[in-house]
Amino acid sequence: xxxxxxxxxxxxxxxxxxxxxxxxxxxxxxxxxxxxxxxxxxxxxxxxxxxxxxxxxxxxxxxxxxxxxxxxxxxxxxxxxxxxxxxxxxxxxxxxxxxxxxxxxxxxxxxxxxxxxxxxxxxxxxxxxxxxxxxxxxxxxxxxxxxxxxxxxxxxxxxxxxxxxxxxxxxxxxxxxxxxxxxxxxxxxxxxxxxxxxxxxxxxxxxxxxxxxxxxxxxxxxxxxxxxxxxxxxxxxxxxxxxxxxxxxxxxxxxxxxxxxxxxxxxxxxxxxxxxxxxxxxxxxxxxxxxxxxxxxxxxxxxxxxxxxxxxxxxxxxxxxxxxxxxxxxxxxxxxxxxxxxxxxxxxxxxxxxxxxxxxxxxxxxxxxxxxxxxxxxxxxxxxxx
Amino acid sequence: xxxxxxxxxxxxxxxxxxxxxxxxxxxxxxxxxxxxxxxxxxxxxxxxxxxxxxxxxxxxxxxxxxxxxxxxxxxxxxxxxxxxxxxxxxxxxxxxxxxxxxxxxxxxxxxxxxxxxxxxxxxxxxxxxxxxxxxxxxxxxxxxxxxxxxxxxxxxxxxxxxxxxxxxxxxxxxxxxxxxxxxxxxxxxxxxxxxxxxxxxxxxxxxxxxxxxxxxxxxxxxxxxxxxxxxxxxxxxxxxxxxxxxxxxxxxxxxxxxxxxxxxxxxxxxxxxxxxxxxxxxxxxxxxxxxxxxxxxxxxxxxxxxxxxxxxxxxxxxxxxxxxxxxxxxxxxxxxxxxxxxxxxxxxxxxxxxxxxxxxxxxxxxxxxxxxxxxxxxxxxxxxxxxxxxxxxxxxxxxxxxxxxxxxxxxxxxxxxxxxx
Numbered sequence: 001x002x003x004x005x006x007x008x009x010x011x012x013x014x015x016x017x018x019x020x021x022x023x024x025x026x027x028x029x030x031x032x033x034x035x036x037x038x039x040x041x042x043x044x045x046x047x048x049x050x051x052x053x054x055x056x057x058x059x060x061x062x063x064x065x066x067x068x069x070x071x072x073x074x075x076x077x078x079x080x081x082x083x084x085x086x087x088x089x090x091x092x093x094x095x096x097x098x099x100x101x102x103x104x105x106x107x108x109x110x111x112x113x114x115x116x117x118x119x120x121x122x123x124x125x126x127x128x129x130x131x132x133x134x135x136x137x138x139x140x141x142x143x144x145x146x147x148x149x150x151x152x153x154x155x156x157x158x159x160x161x162x163x164x165x166x167x168x169x170x171x172x173x174x175x176x177x178x179x180x181x182x183x184x185x186x187x188x189x190x191x192x193x194x195x196x197x198x199x200x201x202x203x204x205x206x207x208x209x210x211x212x213x214x215x216x217x218x219x220x221x222x223x224x225x226x227x228x229x230x231x232x233x234x235x236x237x238x239x240x241x242x243x244x245x246x247x248x249x250x251x252x253x254x255x256x257x258x259x260x261x262x263x264x265x266x267x268x269x270x271x272x273x274x275x276x277x278x279x280x281x282x283x284x285x286x287x288x289x290x291x292x293x294x295x296x297x298x299x300x301x302x303x304x305x306x307x308x309x310x311x312x313x314x315x316x317x318x319x320x321x322x323x324x325x326x327x328x329x330x331x332x333x334x335x336x337x338x339x340x341x342x343x344x345x346x347x348x349x350x351x352x353x354x355x356x357x358x359x360x361x362x363x364x365x366x367x368x369x370x371x372x373x374x375x376x377x378x379x380x381x382x383x384x385x386x
Numbered sequence: 387x388x389x390x391x392x393x394x395x396x397x398x399x400x401x402x403x404x405x406x407x408x409x410x411x412x413x414x415x416x417x418x419x420x421x422x423x424x425x426x427x428x429x430x431x432x433x434x435x436x437x438x439x440x441x442x443x444x445x446x447x448x449x450x451x452x453x454x455x456x457x458x459x460x461x462x463x464x465x466x467x468x469x470x471x472x473x474x475x476x477x478x479x480x481x482x483x484x485x486x487x488x489x490x491x492x493x494x495x496x497x498x499x500x501x502x503x504x505x506x507x508x509x510x511x512x513x514x515x516x517x518x519x520x521x522x523x524x525x526x527x528x529x530x531x532x533x534x535x536x537x538x539x540x541x542x543x544x545x546x547x548x549x550x551x552x553x554x555x556x557x558x559x560x561x562x563x564x565x566x567x568x569x570x571x572x573x574x575x576x577x578x579x580x581x582x583x584x585x586x587x588x589x590x591x592x593x594x595x596x597x598x599x600x601x602x603x604x605x606x607x608x609x610x611x612x613x614x615x616x617x618x619x620x621x622x623x624x625x626x627x628x629x630x631x632x633x634x635x636x637x638x639x640x641x642x643x644x645x646x647x648x649x650x651x652x653x654x655x656x657x658x659x660x661x662x663x664x665x666x667x668x669x670x671x672x673x674x675x676x677x678x679x680x681x682x683x684x685x686x687x688x689x690x691x692x693x694x695x696x697x698x699x700x701x702x703x704x705x706x707x708x709x710x711x712x713x714x715x716x717x718x719x720x721x722x723x724x725x726x727x728x729x730x731x732x733x734x735x736x737x738x739x740x741x742x743x744x745x746x747x748x749x750x751x752x753x754x755x756x757x758x759x760x761x762x763x764x765x766x767x768x769x770x771x772x773x774x775x776x777x778x779x780x781x782x783x784x785x786x787x788x789x790x791x792x793x794x795x796x797x798x799x800x801x802x803x804x805x806x807x
Contacts, residue, residue, distance in 0.1 A: 030594055038673030051768065140673040142664055142765030148497035208762060214665055215764050367598070368767045371673040 004364045007049055027054065034062050038140055038371050042381040044358065048367060056362040058355055064385040071345035076102045076312055079345075081172045086349070086383040088169050090129035092121045092161075093325035094383070095174040100255060100321035101332040102176040106314040113302035114178035115256040116294055120191075121164060121173055122323070123291045127157045127198075129326035130280045133378065137277055138209065140371035141218065146209045153201050156194040163187060176312060178305030188295050195288050202285060210278060219274040223361040223373040226271055233357045237328020237350045238283060238378050241267040242275035249324035261293050273369070276376035280326075313340040327351050327378045351384040468563040469553050475697070478552040478704075481746065482696035483514050485753040492754070496761045521689035529682050533590040540587035541683070541690040547579045548697035555704045556631045558714050558741035569630040570622065573705060574615050577660065580698070581607040584669065584679050591682035599678025602768060603669035606659055609775030614656035616783035617649040620790035621709045624799055630705075634713025641712040645793060648786040650710045652779050657702040657756060659775070661695065665763040668771060703752035707745065711752075716744030 028048045033039025041063045047055035067086060071079050083098055084091035096118065103110065110118070131150040138146025158168050163184050165171035173180050209215060225235070230243035240247055246265040250258045266282035268275040316338040322331030328350030335344040354377045361373050426444060437443060447454045461467060468474055487502070491509065494501025506512025528537055554569055554576075556562035566572050581604045588600025622628060624645065625636040643650045659666040670678035677683075683691060707713060720736045720743070766774075793799045 028594060036676060138764075142667065142671065142673070143763065144493075144664075145497050145761050146764075148499055152498045209764075212762070212764065214766055217770050218764065218767050366767065366769070368668075368671070368674055368765075 004052070004054055007052070008054055032370070038374070040379075040381045041385070042379075044362075044374075046362065046367075046370070051366050051368070053362050053365050053367060053370070056359040058358050060352075060355065060381060060384050062385065063382045067386045068345050068347060071342050073341065075340040076106070076176055076342065079342075080175055081170070084170055084172060086347075086386055087129070087325075087327075087380055089132045090125050090326045090380075091169070091171050092118075092125040092173055093129075093323060093330060095172070096122055096325075097321050097323040097330055098332045098334075099174045099176050100323065101319040101334045102312075104319040104321060105317060105334060105336050106176060106308075106312045108177055108306045108308065108312075110178045110256070110306055111303040112257075113182075113299050114304040114306070116298040117164075117179045117183060117304055118174055119257050119261075120183075120291060120294050120298070121161065121171070121179065123287050123294065124157045124161050124164075125171075126287055126326050127284055128154055128161070130284050131157075133326065133375075133380075134205075134277075134280060137372075137375050140375050141215065143209060143212075143215070146205070149201070149205065149208075153198060156198055160187070160191055160194060163190070175305070177308045178303070180305070182304050188298075191291065191295060195291055199285070199288055202281065205281065210281065216274065218369075219277060219372050219376075220270070220272055222273040222369045223276075223365060223376065224271050225276075225357055225361060229357075229360065230271075233353075233360060235328075235354050235357050235377075237325070237354065238279040239276055239354050239357065239376075240328065241265065241283075242279045243271045244269040249322055249329050253322070255321065255323060257294070257297075260297060261290055263290050263293075273372045273376045276378070277372070280378070311340040313338065322348070325350060327354065327380060327383070347386055349383045349386065350378070351380045355379050355384055465563065468561075473555065473557045473561050474553050474563045475549050477557075478549075478555075478697050478700040479693060481749060482700040482753060485750055486696065486757070487511065487514055489754060489757040492758070493761050518689060521692075522686055524685035526685040526687055527682075529591055529593060531592045532682070533592065536586055536590035537682075538687075540583050540590060541687045541694075544580070544583050544587075545690045545694035545697070547576060547583065548694040548701070551576050551701040552697050554630065555701055555708070556634065556713070557704075557745045558738050559631060559635070561738065561742070562631065565631060566629070568628045570618060570628045570633070570709075573630075573701070574611075574618070577614075578611065580660075588679040591679075593682055595676045595681045596679045598675050599669045599671075599681065602671075602675075603662070603679055605768065606662075606666065606668055606771060606775075609772050610656045610659040610779070613652050613775060613779035613783050614660065616780060616787065617652040617656065618709060620646050620649045620783070620787045623787065623790040623794060630708050634708045634715070637712045638715060641710065641715070643710040645799070646710065646786050646790060648782050648789075650706070652783050652786075653706060653709065654755070655774075655779060657706065658759065659771070661699055661702060661756065663756060664760040665766045666771065667765060668768055671765055699753060699756065700749065703756060704745075704749045706752050707748040711748050714741035714745040716740065716747075719743070 026049060030046050030048060031043065032046060033043035034041055043059040043062065045055075045057045045059065046053050065085065067083060070082055074082075079098070080095055084095050087094050099118075131154045135147045135150040135154075138144075138150070161171060162168050164187065165173040165180065225233075225239070225243050227244050230240055230245060235243070236247075244267060246267040248265040249255075250261075250263075251265050263286055266279060266286055268279055268282075314336055316336060318333070318335045320331060320333045322329045324330075329348070330350055331348040333344075333346040333348065334342050337343040357377060358374065358379075361377075362370065365373055422444070426440060447457060462472065470476060487510075490513070491501045502510025502513035504510055505516040528534060551573060553563035554566065554573055556565070556569075564572075584603040584607075585600045588596040588603070621633060621642055624642055625633040627633060627636065662669050668678075670680055675681070680688065680691060718736070718740050720740045722736050798804050
């Protein structure tokens with residue numbers, strides 16, 4: 001970072017010598033987003049010195065919907081449909097930790113079969129989200145095939161979720177007390193078939209995208225986020241694992257049935273943009289193993305949903321539960337005052353933690369590295385704004 | 387507001403075709419013929435083959451091929467026809483457009499899509515025409531702070547420069563709009579205009595993203611101009627001429643790609659960079675700089691630049707075919723006479739038609755080869771691109787230039803060489 005400071009100093013010194021050129025003339029300010037094809041519902045201002053970025057100011061908040069405040073006006077069950085709006089592609093995970101926290105508050109136990117179905121739905125949705133993310137990563141780097149393939153293969157899991165929950169994207173499947181309905185007939189076979197096909201496709205992804213020398217040239221050694229910086233900035237999820245820290249909420253704080261599942265936490269030690277793009281692929285592979293085990297161990301029959309009174313309420317108190325979502329740890333902090341409505345709901349999302357690393361990584365990078373660094377942070381603007 | 391097309395019925399299709407032909411005949415008979423006759427009566431036309439074009443002669447021409455063919459032959463040897471229609475503008479644009487349609491379907495299959503499907507009933511064959519019509523109907527938005535004369539001038543200059551390039555390319559012996567002795571040099575001279583136009587346009591649009599795109603275009607084209615010219619240098623050494631027809635004729639027994647594979651590779655990579663195709667589409671890098679130097683284009687301004695790009699695509703593919711793939715050389719597959727035993731007037735020249743066929747086929751393949759890296763490659767970064775252009779490709783071209791010189795001085799190729807026909 002030192003040479004960047006030198007650059008700014010140099011440019012200022014230069015401007016003293018040349019009267020006509022002020023520092024503003026030398027630096028070009030670009031507003032990237034919200035109407036930029038490479039930004040999403042998000043804006044960040046960058047300043048360029050030639051091809052180098054010397055300043056970056058993220059400006060989220062374009063899709064703020066007041067989800068936390070809305071939670072205070074609805075009872076615990078009514079909250080489910082609007083809470084999944086921030087990440088419709090990962091809707092089972094964003095409602096998972098909410099359900100866990102509410103169950104802790106109300107004091108109910110989810111039936112064992114319900115726990116398994118929840119975990120299966122969560123893993124399926126993780127695949128859907130990660131494929132969507134990967135598709136956008138591909139098109140951000142100008143690789144149109146890598147946009148089409150994951151968006152097409154997403155259908156494998158969307159079909160399964162459709163059969164399971166009745167909706168393609170916004171499922172409203174996890175509710176406090178269990179899941180809405182049982183699995184349909186023949187779901188296990190269908191699931192295993194799709195997973196087997198998908199694992200073959202993942203190899204093809206590696207061949208066409210990750211092993212491409214042009215991609216390696218572009219992303220290796222770019223946007224280094226060291227282990228210390230990653231911990232200091234508080235990033236989570238695949239970004240943290242790409243910086244060499246094997247942290248996964250499913251392993252660190254196992255919830256529901258994850259302590260019965262045998263899986264590895266995939267991480268890489270290169271800390272660069274390539275690692276941040278490759279770790280989600282490793283996660284998808286691992287997720288396939290987890291899904292197989294879940295399907296094997298799931299009890300054949302039983303309740304999927306605990307009986308609840310119509311307007312559930314618990315004693316006054318507070319609860320914090322988190323799960324591993326597609327973007328990292330996703331936690332809910334709920335304070336209850338003994339009424340059926342929450343007194344305060346705080347959503348802690350992975351996206352917002354990850355975007356804090358953006359200025360740190362972009363300053364000193366080249367303009368052409370902006371898409372790979374930005375989208376490699378596994379950031380979902382709508383979720384960060386909540 | 388139905389978006390799905392109706393079911394295709396062959397009967398309806400034939401019926402509508404007959405209906406169309408009927409109306410064309412009526413309109414021609416009622417309006418066209420009187421107009422032609424008025425022109426023939428009152429406007430003095432130059433004599434063709436010693437005969438003055440009168441209404442009587444015109445009618446006799448319609449029914450007698452021995453009289454029609456000389457007129458057609460006269461017309462297709464005029465300069466305006468050559469520049470506007472056959473070896474020039476229309477042929478180039480149509481060939482490039484047809485290839486782009488096939489490339490779109492091919493890429494779609496590769497990416498597990500269906501590609502264009504609705505326009506033109508048969509597999510979306512008229513998709514490009516539909517795109518063009520849409521662009522014509524769009525409003526042209528000029529930024530309020532833009533330098534307006536240059537903003538309007540640059541797209542027209544772009545397509546005019548590309549059309550000038552297309553006029554230099556021979557498709558068969560004698561079939562070229564402008565047969566220059568320094569044809570290859572002229573091609574490179576005209577190619578040098580494109581970065582200027584891109585920079586002018588990006589500067590004139592007075593916006594930040596186009597400016598970055600224009601500077602990138604300038605960097606990229608200058609970095610690849612030198613390996614581009616140097617790779618053609620070894621061909622000139624072997625052929626001993628700068629005339630494109632002579633270069634194509636010089637490789638009759640053996641195509642130059644056999645002796646100059648490295649030059650051919652460099653030429654191919656440089657053409658990708660010249661055409662701003664993926665992986666070298668930096669000046670239009672969408673996720674970085676919106677649409678690069680084309681950000682402020684809209685409506686037909688964008689359409690004209692796309693048309694110019696298609697023409698440039700055709701020219702560079704055709705140039706590769708002429709320099710390395712033997713031009714129009716290929717086995718004679720067209721028969722000497724269409725109808726055996728027909729001894730009337732000679733309808734076509736089988737040698738020329740054969741040459742045009744092979745040339746078109748090879749150019750088609752080359753355009754596909756230039757377009758297809760789009761399916762498998764991401765975009766390259768500007769520093770890697772400059773490094774590739776200035777360090778690697780220039781060195782490679784020098785290697786092959788020395789090989790070419792060795793072939794000449796070793797008496798293998800060139801005048802009196804072992805392999806020369």
